[in-house]
Amino acid sequence: MNSITVITGGSRGIGAATARRLAHAGHDIAFGYRRDHAAAAAVLADIHAAGRRGVALPADTTDPDQVTALFDAAADLGDLTGLVNNAGVTSPIGPFVDLDPDHLRHVVDVNLIGYVLCAQQAARRMNAGAAIVNVSSAAATLGSPGEYIHYAAVKAATDTLTTGLAKELAPRGIRVNAVAPGVIRTDIHTSSGQPDRPDRAATRIPLGRAGEPDEIAGAIAWLLSPDASYTTGAVLRIAGGL
Template identity: 65%
Template sequence: MTASPTDRPAPRSGLRPVTVVTGGSRGIGAATCVRLAREGHDLVLGYVRDAAAAEATAAAVRAAGARCVAVRVDTSQEEDVDRLFDVAAGELGPVTGLVNNAGVTGPLTRLVDVRTEDLRRVIDVNLLGYLLCARRAAREMTARGSGAIVNVSSAAATLGSPGEYVHYAATKAATDALTVGLSKELGPQGIRVNAVAPGTIETDMHAAMGDPDRPAKVAAVTPLGRAGQPAEIAAAIAWLLSPDASYTTGTVLRVAGGR
Protein backbone atom coordinates (compact mmCIF):
# COMPACT_ATOMS: atom_id res chain seq x y z
CA MET A 1 0.00 0.00 0.00
CA THR A 2 1.30 3.45 -0.89
CA ALA A 3 1.88 5.66 2.12
CA SER A 4 0.24 9.05 2.19
CA PRO A 5 2.24 12.08 3.39
CA THR A 6 0.47 11.89 6.76
CA ASP A 7 1.45 8.21 7.18
CA ARG A 8 5.17 8.90 6.86
CA PRO A 9 7.47 9.93 9.70
CA ALA A 10 7.67 13.69 10.00
CA PRO A 11 11.13 15.30 9.98
CA ARG A 12 12.42 15.74 13.50
CA SER A 13 11.93 19.31 14.62
CA GLY A 14 15.06 21.45 14.65
CA LEU A 15 17.22 19.06 12.64
CA ARG A 16 18.81 20.23 9.43
CA PRO A 17 18.85 18.10 6.28
CA VAL A 18 22.13 16.25 5.72
CA THR A 19 22.95 15.97 2.03
CA VAL A 20 25.77 14.09 0.33
CA VAL A 21 27.07 15.74 -2.86
CA THR A 22 29.53 13.71 -4.90
CA GLY A 23 31.93 15.59 -7.14
CA GLY A 24 31.37 18.54 -4.84
CA SER A 25 34.70 20.33 -5.09
CA ARG A 26 34.22 22.22 -8.35
CA GLY A 27 31.75 23.31 -11.01
CA ILE A 28 28.14 22.22 -10.59
CA GLY A 29 28.94 20.25 -7.46
CA ALA A 30 30.56 23.18 -5.67
CA ALA A 31 27.76 25.55 -6.66
CA THR A 32 25.24 23.01 -5.40
CA CYS A 33 26.98 22.69 -2.04
CA VAL A 34 26.93 26.44 -1.49
CA ARG A 35 23.32 26.80 -2.64
CA LEU A 36 22.15 24.00 -0.35
CA ALA A 37 24.08 25.46 2.58
CA ARG A 38 22.23 28.73 2.10
CA GLU A 39 18.95 26.79 2.14
CA GLY A 40 19.67 25.10 5.45
CA HIS A 41 21.43 21.85 4.55
CA ASP A 42 24.53 20.45 6.18
CA LEU A 43 26.84 18.98 3.56
CA VAL A 44 29.08 16.01 2.99
CA LEU A 45 31.26 16.91 0.04
CA GLY A 46 32.79 14.02 -1.89
CA TYR A 47 35.83 14.69 -4.07
CA VAL A 48 38.30 12.45 -5.86
CA ARG A 49 41.64 14.29 -5.99
CA ASP A 50 41.68 18.11 -5.60
CA ALA A 51 41.85 18.56 -1.83
CA ALA A 52 42.49 22.30 -2.12
CA ALA A 53 39.37 22.85 -4.24
CA ALA A 54 37.34 20.70 -1.86
CA GLU A 55 38.48 22.69 1.16
CA ALA A 56 37.73 25.98 -0.61
CA THR A 57 34.18 24.81 -1.27
CA ALA A 58 33.86 23.51 2.28
CA ALA A 59 34.97 26.93 3.58
CA ALA A 60 32.28 28.62 1.46
CA VAL A 61 29.69 26.21 2.83
CA ARG A 62 30.72 26.93 6.42
CA ALA A 63 30.67 30.66 5.71
CA ALA A 64 27.03 30.21 4.70
CA GLY A 65 26.30 28.83 8.17
CA ALA A 66 26.31 25.10 7.46
CA ARG A 67 28.37 22.22 8.72
CA CYS A 68 30.52 20.52 6.08
CA VAL A 69 32.74 17.47 5.88
CA ALA A 70 34.95 16.83 2.83
CA VAL A 71 35.68 13.18 2.06
CA ARG A 72 38.06 11.88 -0.59
CA VAL A 73 36.13 9.21 -2.48
CA ASP A 74 36.22 7.29 -5.75
CA THR A 75 32.52 6.61 -6.24
CA SER A 76 33.24 3.66 -8.52
CA GLN A 77 34.60 1.78 -5.48
CA GLU A 78 32.06 0.24 -3.13
CA GLU A 79 34.26 0.57 -0.06
CA ASP A 80 34.78 4.28 -0.76
CA VAL A 81 31.04 4.85 -1.10
CA ASP A 82 30.37 3.04 2.17
CA ARG A 83 33.03 5.14 3.90
CA LEU A 84 31.49 8.34 2.49
CA PHE A 85 28.09 7.53 3.97
CA ASP A 86 29.59 6.23 7.21
CA VAL A 87 31.46 9.50 7.71
CA ALA A 88 28.29 11.44 6.91
CA ALA A 89 26.25 9.57 9.52
CA GLY A 90 29.02 9.64 12.10
CA GLU A 91 29.83 13.33 11.87
CA LEU A 92 26.61 15.03 10.74
CA GLY A 93 23.75 12.59 11.26
CA PRO A 94 21.41 10.50 9.10
CA VAL A 95 21.67 11.29 5.40
CA THR A 96 18.43 12.78 4.08
CA GLY A 97 19.55 13.68 0.56
CA LEU A 98 21.96 12.59 -2.16
CA VAL A 99 23.17 14.52 -5.18
CA ASN A 100 24.79 12.03 -7.56
CA ASN A 101 27.08 14.41 -9.43
CA ALA A 102 30.58 12.92 -9.74
CA GLY A 103 31.29 12.23 -13.40
CA VAL A 104 33.95 12.04 -16.10
CA THR A 105 33.87 12.40 -19.87
CA GLY A 106 37.26 11.34 -21.17
CA PRO A 107 38.75 13.17 -24.17
CA LEU A 108 36.47 14.61 -26.85
CA THR A 109 36.64 12.21 -29.77
CA ARG A 110 34.66 9.80 -31.94
CA LEU A 111 33.81 6.47 -30.40
CA VAL A 112 36.09 4.61 -32.81
CA ASP A 113 39.06 6.44 -31.31
CA VAL A 114 38.21 6.07 -27.61
CA ARG A 115 40.62 3.91 -25.62
CA THR A 116 39.08 0.98 -23.81
CA GLU A 117 40.45 2.20 -20.48
CA ASP A 118 38.64 5.53 -20.99
CA LEU A 119 35.39 3.71 -21.80
CA ARG A 120 35.69 1.67 -18.62
CA ARG A 121 36.42 4.69 -16.46
CA VAL A 122 33.46 6.66 -17.83
CA ILE A 123 31.11 3.73 -17.24
CA ASP A 124 32.55 2.96 -13.81
CA VAL A 125 32.18 6.52 -12.50
CA ASN A 126 29.08 7.73 -14.33
CA LEU A 127 26.99 4.59 -14.05
CA LEU A 128 28.38 2.17 -11.49
CA GLY A 129 29.21 5.08 -9.17
CA TYR A 130 25.65 6.41 -9.39
CA LEU A 131 24.25 2.94 -8.73
CA LEU A 132 26.47 2.37 -5.70
CA CYS A 133 25.65 5.75 -4.18
CA ALA A 134 21.94 5.44 -4.90
CA ARG A 135 21.87 1.93 -3.42
CA ARG A 136 23.53 3.03 -0.19
CA ALA A 137 21.30 6.11 0.08
CA ALA A 138 18.19 4.01 -0.58
CA ARG A 139 19.11 1.57 2.17
CA GLU A 140 19.43 4.37 4.71
CA MET A 141 16.39 6.35 3.56
CA THR A 142 14.11 3.32 3.37
CA ALA A 143 14.69 2.64 7.06
CA ARG A 144 13.37 6.15 7.86
CA GLY A 145 10.62 6.31 5.24
CA SER A 146 11.81 9.57 3.69
CA GLY A 147 14.57 11.11 1.59
CA ALA A 148 15.41 12.54 -1.80
CA ILE A 149 17.93 11.67 -4.49
CA VAL A 150 18.89 13.91 -7.40
CA ASN A 151 20.98 12.43 -10.20
CA VAL A 152 22.90 14.82 -12.44
CA SER A 153 22.24 13.67 -15.98
CA SER A 154 22.94 15.64 -19.17
CA ALA A 155 21.21 16.92 -22.27
CA ALA A 156 23.68 14.60 -24.01
CA ALA A 157 21.43 11.70 -22.99
CA THR A 158 18.99 12.68 -25.74
CA LEU A 159 21.30 14.62 -28.09
CA GLY A 160 23.75 11.72 -28.33
CA SER A 161 26.83 13.97 -28.68
CA PRO A 162 28.11 12.47 -31.96
CA GLY A 163 31.77 13.16 -32.65
CA GLU A 164 32.32 14.26 -29.06
CA TYR A 165 31.51 11.61 -26.46
CA VAL A 166 28.74 9.20 -27.32
CA HIS A 167 30.03 6.92 -24.54
CA TYR A 168 29.40 9.67 -21.98
CA ALA A 169 25.97 10.33 -23.50
CA ALA A 170 25.15 6.64 -23.15
CA THR A 171 25.90 6.71 -19.43
CA LYS A 172 23.65 9.74 -19.02
CA ALA A 173 20.81 7.97 -20.84
CA ALA A 174 21.33 5.20 -18.31
CA THR A 175 21.09 7.82 -15.56
CA ASP A 176 17.67 8.83 -16.85
CA ALA A 177 16.52 5.20 -16.81
CA LEU A 178 17.89 4.80 -13.28
CA THR A 179 15.97 7.88 -12.18
CA VAL A 180 12.63 6.72 -13.56
CA GLY A 181 12.96 3.13 -12.40
CA LEU A 182 14.26 3.91 -8.92
CA SER A 183 11.58 6.54 -8.37
CA LYS A 184 8.92 3.87 -8.89
CA GLU A 185 10.77 1.41 -6.70
CA LEU A 186 11.29 3.82 -3.80
CA GLY A 187 8.15 5.94 -4.03
CA PRO A 188 6.11 3.67 -1.74
CA GLN A 189 8.81 4.17 0.92
CA GLY A 190 8.44 7.95 0.76
CA ILE A 191 11.69 8.52 -1.17
CA ARG A 192 11.74 10.81 -4.18
CA VAL A 193 14.19 10.32 -7.07
CA ASN A 194 14.68 12.93 -9.77
CA ALA A 195 17.35 14.13 -12.18
CA VAL A 196 18.60 17.38 -13.64
CA ALA A 197 19.85 17.33 -17.23
CA PRO A 198 22.18 20.30 -17.80
CA GLY A 199 23.15 21.58 -21.20
CA THR A 200 26.58 23.08 -21.80
CA ILE A 201 27.71 24.77 -18.58
CA GLU A 202 30.67 27.06 -17.97
CA THR A 203 32.98 24.79 -15.97
CA ASP A 204 36.56 23.58 -16.25
CA MET A 205 35.30 20.22 -17.55
CA HIS A 206 35.66 21.47 -21.11
CA ALA A 207 39.35 22.29 -20.72
CA ALA A 208 39.90 18.90 -19.07
CA MET A 209 38.48 17.10 -22.10
CA GLY A 210 40.53 19.15 -24.55
CA ASP A 211 38.25 21.98 -25.75
CA PRO A 212 38.20 24.99 -23.39
CA ASP A 213 36.31 27.07 -25.98
CA ARG A 214 33.46 24.58 -26.29
CA PRO A 215 30.89 26.63 -24.27
CA ALA A 216 31.25 29.55 -26.67
CA LYS A 217 30.89 27.25 -29.67
CA VAL A 218 27.79 25.55 -28.33
CA ALA A 219 26.23 28.90 -27.45
CA ALA A 220 25.82 29.56 -31.17
CA VAL A 221 23.37 26.63 -31.49
CA THR A 222 21.61 27.14 -28.15
CA PRO A 223 18.24 28.97 -28.33
CA LEU A 224 19.09 31.17 -25.34
CA GLY A 225 22.38 32.07 -27.04
CA ARG A 226 24.73 31.29 -24.19
CA ALA A 227 26.16 28.55 -22.04
CA GLY A 228 24.69 28.01 -18.59
CA GLN A 229 26.24 28.77 -15.22
CA PRO A 230 26.78 26.24 -12.41
CA ALA A 231 24.52 28.27 -10.11
CA GLU A 232 21.61 27.78 -12.53
CA ILE A 233 21.94 24.00 -12.25
CA ALA A 234 22.40 24.23 -8.48
CA ALA A 235 19.08 26.11 -8.25
CA ALA A 236 17.27 23.28 -10.04
CA ILE A 237 18.88 20.65 -7.81
CA ALA A 238 18.00 22.62 -4.69
CA TRP A 239 14.36 22.84 -5.78
CA LEU A 240 14.13 19.10 -6.39
CA LEU A 241 15.49 18.45 -2.89
CA SER A 242 13.14 20.96 -1.29
CA PRO A 243 9.65 20.53 0.19
CA ASP A 244 8.37 22.60 -2.75
CA ALA A 245 8.99 19.52 -4.93
CA SER A 246 7.24 17.14 -2.53
CA TYR A 247 5.02 15.68 -5.28
CA THR A 248 7.76 15.49 -7.90
CA THR A 249 9.46 12.18 -8.54
CA GLY A 250 10.67 10.29 -11.59
CA THR A 251 11.29 13.59 -13.39
CA VAL A 252 14.28 14.50 -15.55
CA LEU A 253 14.35 18.29 -15.39
CA ARG A 254 16.11 19.68 -18.46
CA VAL A 255 18.09 22.87 -17.80
CA ALA A 256 19.78 23.28 -21.15
CA GLY A 257 18.95 26.70 -22.60
CA GLY A 258 16.48 25.19 -25.05
CA ARG A 259 18.67 22.44 -26.49
Protein backbone atom coordinates in the same frame (compact mmCIF):
# COMPACT_ATOMS: atom_id res chain seq x y z
CA MET B 1 13.69 17.79 9.99
CA ASN B 2 17.37 18.66 9.77
CA SER B 3 18.63 18.30 6.19
CA ILE B 4 21.75 16.15 5.78
CA THR B 5 22.90 15.88 2.17
CA VAL B 6 25.68 13.94 0.48
CA ILE B 7 27.15 15.44 -2.70
CA THR B 8 29.62 13.58 -4.88
CA GLY B 9 32.10 15.60 -6.91
CA GLY B 10 31.57 18.50 -4.54
CA SER B 11 34.82 20.43 -4.92
CA ARG B 12 34.18 21.95 -8.35
CA GLY B 13 31.62 22.95 -10.94
CA ILE B 14 28.00 21.95 -10.38
CA GLY B 15 28.85 20.01 -7.21
CA ALA B 16 30.55 22.97 -5.54
CA ALA B 17 27.78 25.37 -6.57
CA THR B 18 25.21 22.93 -5.19
CA ALA B 19 27.06 22.55 -1.88
CA ARG B 20 27.10 26.31 -1.41
CA ARG B 21 23.46 26.70 -2.46
CA LEU B 22 22.25 23.94 -0.15
CA ALA B 23 24.26 25.26 2.79
CA HIS B 24 22.51 28.61 2.43
CA ALA B 25 19.20 26.70 2.25
CA GLY B 26 19.91 25.08 5.63
CA HIS B 27 21.53 21.77 4.71
CA ASP B 28 24.47 20.20 6.49
CA ILE B 29 26.74 18.79 3.81
CA ALA B 30 29.07 15.81 3.40
CA PHE B 31 30.79 15.91 0.05
CA GLY B 32 33.29 13.74 -1.73
CA TYR B 33 35.99 14.84 -4.13
CA ARG B 34 38.85 13.21 -5.98
CA ARG B 35 42.09 15.14 -5.52
CA ASP B 36 41.83 18.94 -5.34
CA HIS B 37 42.26 19.48 -1.61
CA ALA B 38 42.49 23.27 -1.90
CA ALA B 39 39.21 23.51 -3.82
CA ALA B 40 37.52 21.18 -1.33
CA ALA B 41 38.78 23.28 1.58
CA ALA B 42 37.35 26.43 -0.04
CA VAL B 43 33.91 24.84 -0.45
CA LEU B 44 34.01 23.55 3.12
CA ALA B 45 34.90 27.02 4.39
CA ASP B 46 31.89 28.46 2.57
CA ILE B 47 29.61 25.82 4.09
CA HIS B 48 30.84 26.77 7.55
CA ALA B 49 30.51 30.48 6.75
CA ALA B 50 26.85 29.84 5.96
CA GLY B 51 26.47 28.52 9.51
CA ARG B 52 26.15 24.87 8.54
CA ARG B 53 28.13 21.77 9.43
CA GLY B 54 30.19 20.17 6.71
CA VAL B 55 32.67 17.42 6.02
CA ALA B 56 34.80 16.81 2.93
CA LEU B 57 36.25 13.40 2.15
CA PRO B 58 38.44 12.19 -0.73
CA ALA B 59 36.29 9.54 -2.37
CA ASP B 60 36.51 7.50 -5.56
CA THR B 61 32.86 6.70 -6.22
CA THR B 62 33.79 3.58 -8.21
CA ASP B 63 35.19 2.03 -5.02
CA PRO B 64 32.44 0.58 -2.78
CA ASP B 65 34.54 0.96 0.36
CA GLN B 66 35.22 4.63 -0.29
CA VAL B 67 31.55 5.22 -1.05
CA THR B 68 30.62 3.59 2.25
CA ALA B 69 33.16 5.78 4.07
CA LEU B 70 31.59 8.93 2.58
CA PHE B 71 28.11 7.93 3.72
CA ASP B 72 29.42 6.94 7.14
CA ALA B 73 30.91 10.43 7.45
CA ALA B 74 27.52 11.89 6.58
CA ALA B 75 25.90 9.69 9.23
CA ASP B 76 28.00 11.47 11.85
CA LEU B 77 26.01 14.62 10.97
CA GLY B 78 22.65 12.90 11.37
CA ASP B 79 20.05 10.94 9.40
CA LEU B 80 20.57 11.20 5.65
CA THR B 81 17.90 13.21 3.83
CA GLY B 82 19.48 13.90 0.44
CA LEU B 83 21.94 12.65 -2.16
CA VAL B 84 23.22 14.57 -5.15
CA ASN B 85 24.82 12.04 -7.48
CA ASN B 86 27.10 14.41 -9.36
CA ALA B 87 30.66 13.06 -9.70
CA GLY B 88 31.27 12.58 -13.40
CA VAL B 89 33.87 12.50 -16.13
CA THR B 90 34.06 12.73 -19.88
CA SER B 91 36.91 11.65 -22.13
CA PRO B 92 38.71 13.25 -25.08
CA ILE B 93 36.22 14.48 -27.67
CA GLY B 94 36.43 12.70 -30.99
CA PRO B 95 34.86 10.26 -33.44
CA PHE B 96 33.19 7.16 -32.04
CA VAL B 97 35.49 4.86 -34.04
CA ASP B 98 38.53 6.32 -32.26
CA LEU B 99 37.19 5.73 -28.73
CA ASP B 100 39.83 4.20 -26.47
CA PRO B 101 38.44 1.19 -24.52
CA ASP B 102 40.13 2.44 -21.35
CA HIS B 103 38.35 5.79 -21.69
CA LEU B 104 35.07 3.96 -22.28
CA ARG B 105 35.47 1.89 -19.13
CA HIS B 106 36.39 4.93 -17.06
CA VAL B 107 33.34 6.89 -18.24
CA VAL B 108 31.04 3.94 -17.50
CA ASP B 109 32.65 3.26 -14.13
CA VAL B 110 32.39 6.83 -12.84
CA ASN B 111 29.14 7.97 -14.44
CA LEU B 112 27.11 4.79 -14.02
CA ILE B 113 28.70 2.35 -11.57
CA GLY B 114 29.51 5.22 -9.21
CA TYR B 115 25.94 6.49 -9.36
CA VAL B 116 24.55 3.03 -8.64
CA LEU B 117 26.87 2.47 -5.67
CA CYS B 118 25.97 5.85 -4.16
CA ALA B 119 22.25 5.40 -4.78
CA GLN B 120 22.44 1.99 -3.09
CA GLN B 121 24.01 3.48 0.01
CA ALA B 122 21.44 6.26 0.06
CA ALA B 123 18.50 3.90 -0.39
CA ARG B 124 19.73 1.72 2.49
CA ARG B 125 20.01 4.69 4.85
CA MET B 126 17.14 7.01 3.89
CA ASN B 127 13.70 7.31 5.43
CA ALA B 128 10.44 8.82 4.22
CA GLY B 129 10.83 12.43 3.09
CA ALA B 130 14.34 11.96 1.72
CA ALA B 131 15.30 12.57 -1.90
CA ILE B 132 17.94 11.68 -4.49
CA VAL B 133 18.93 13.87 -7.42
CA ASN B 134 21.01 12.35 -10.20
CA VAL B 135 22.95 14.71 -12.47
CA SER B 136 22.30 13.47 -15.98
CA SER B 137 22.88 15.42 -19.22
CA ALA B 138 20.99 16.72 -22.22
CA ALA B 139 23.45 14.53 -24.13
CA ALA B 140 21.26 11.57 -23.15
CA THR B 141 18.73 12.58 -25.80
CA LEU B 142 21.02 14.51 -28.18
CA GLY B 143 23.47 11.61 -28.61
CA SER B 144 26.60 13.81 -28.85
CA PRO B 145 27.68 12.61 -32.32
CA GLY B 146 31.30 13.35 -33.14
CA GLU B 147 32.01 14.16 -29.50
CA TYR B 148 31.29 11.42 -26.96
CA ILE B 149 28.46 9.08 -27.86
CA HIS B 150 29.51 6.71 -25.07
CA TYR B 151 29.07 9.49 -22.47
CA ALA B 152 25.62 10.28 -23.89
CA ALA B 153 24.70 6.58 -23.68
CA VAL B 154 25.75 6.40 -20.05
CA LYS B 155 23.71 9.51 -19.25
CA ALA B 156 20.70 7.86 -20.89
CA ALA B 157 21.30 5.02 -18.43
CA THR B 158 21.22 7.62 -15.64
CA ASP B 159 17.74 8.64 -16.76
CA THR B 160 16.63 5.00 -16.69
CA LEU B 161 18.17 4.55 -13.25
CA THR B 162 16.20 7.58 -12.10
CA THR B 163 12.92 6.24 -13.47
CA GLY B 164 13.30 2.77 -12.02
CA LEU B 165 14.58 3.85 -8.64
CA ALA B 166 11.85 6.47 -8.30
CA LYS B 167 9.22 3.74 -8.71
CA GLU B 168 10.97 1.31 -6.38
CA LEU B 169 11.50 3.82 -3.57
CA ALA B 170 8.19 5.69 -3.85
CA PRO B 171 6.36 3.32 -1.47
CA ARG B 172 8.94 4.25 1.16
CA GLY B 173 8.32 7.97 0.63
CA ILE B 174 11.72 8.57 -0.99
CA ARG B 175 11.78 10.68 -4.15
CA VAL B 176 14.27 10.26 -7.02
CA ASN B 177 14.71 12.81 -9.79
CA ALA B 178 17.36 13.97 -12.22
CA VAL B 179 18.57 17.20 -13.76
CA ALA B 180 19.80 17.15 -17.36
CA PRO B 181 22.16 20.10 -17.90
CA GLY B 182 23.20 21.24 -21.33
CA VAL B 183 26.54 22.92 -21.96
CA ILE B 184 27.58 24.36 -18.59
CA ARG B 185 30.62 26.52 -17.97
CA THR B 186 32.74 24.14 -15.85
CA ASP B 187 36.23 22.70 -16.16
CA ILE B 188 34.90 19.32 -17.31
CA HIS B 189 35.45 20.61 -20.85
CA THR B 190 39.16 20.95 -20.17
CA SER B 191 39.36 17.23 -19.39
CA SER B 192 37.76 16.51 -22.76
CA GLY B 193 40.48 18.51 -24.48
CA GLN B 194 38.28 21.48 -25.45
CA PRO B 195 38.26 24.12 -22.69
CA ASP B 196 36.64 26.64 -25.04
CA ARG B 197 33.69 24.37 -25.83
CA PRO B 198 31.12 26.42 -23.84
CA ASP B 199 31.90 29.50 -25.93
CA ARG B 200 31.93 27.62 -29.23
CA ALA B 201 28.67 25.84 -28.41
CA ALA B 202 26.85 29.10 -27.71
CA THR B 203 25.97 29.58 -31.37
CA ARG B 204 23.83 26.43 -31.44
CA ILE B 205 22.10 26.98 -28.09
CA PRO B 206 18.71 28.70 -28.53
CA LEU B 207 19.34 31.01 -25.57
CA GLY B 208 22.68 31.94 -27.12
CA ARG B 209 24.97 31.10 -24.21
CA ALA B 210 26.32 28.33 -22.04
CA GLY B 211 24.79 27.79 -18.63
CA GLU B 212 26.35 28.49 -15.26
CA PRO B 213 26.76 25.99 -12.39
CA ASP B 214 24.51 28.08 -10.13
CA GLU B 215 21.65 27.64 -12.59
CA ILE B 216 21.85 23.87 -12.16
CA ALA B 217 22.35 24.14 -8.40
CA GLY B 218 19.08 26.05 -8.08
CA ALA B 219 17.16 23.26 -9.79
CA ILE B 220 18.81 20.61 -7.63
CA ALA B 221 17.96 22.57 -4.48
CA TRP B 222 14.32 22.75 -5.58
CA LEU B 223 14.13 19.01 -6.25
CA LEU B 224 15.46 18.33 -2.76
CA SER B 225 13.05 20.77 -1.14
CA PRO B 226 9.51 20.29 0.21
CA ASP B 227 8.28 22.36 -2.76
CA ALA B 228 8.98 19.30 -4.93
CA SER B 229 7.16 16.88 -2.60
CA TYR B 230 4.99 15.46 -5.42
CA THR B 231 7.82 15.27 -7.95
CA THR B 232 9.52 11.93 -8.52
CA GLY B 233 10.80 10.14 -11.59
CA ALA B 234 11.28 13.46 -13.39
CA VAL B 235 14.23 14.45 -15.56
CA LEU B 236 14.41 18.24 -15.45
CA ARG B 237 16.13 19.56 -18.57
CA ILE B 238 18.20 22.71 -18.06
CA ALA B 239 19.87 23.21 -21.40
CA GLY B 240 19.06 26.65 -22.77
CA GLY B 241 16.59 25.21 -25.26
CA LEU B 242 18.69 22.35 -26.62
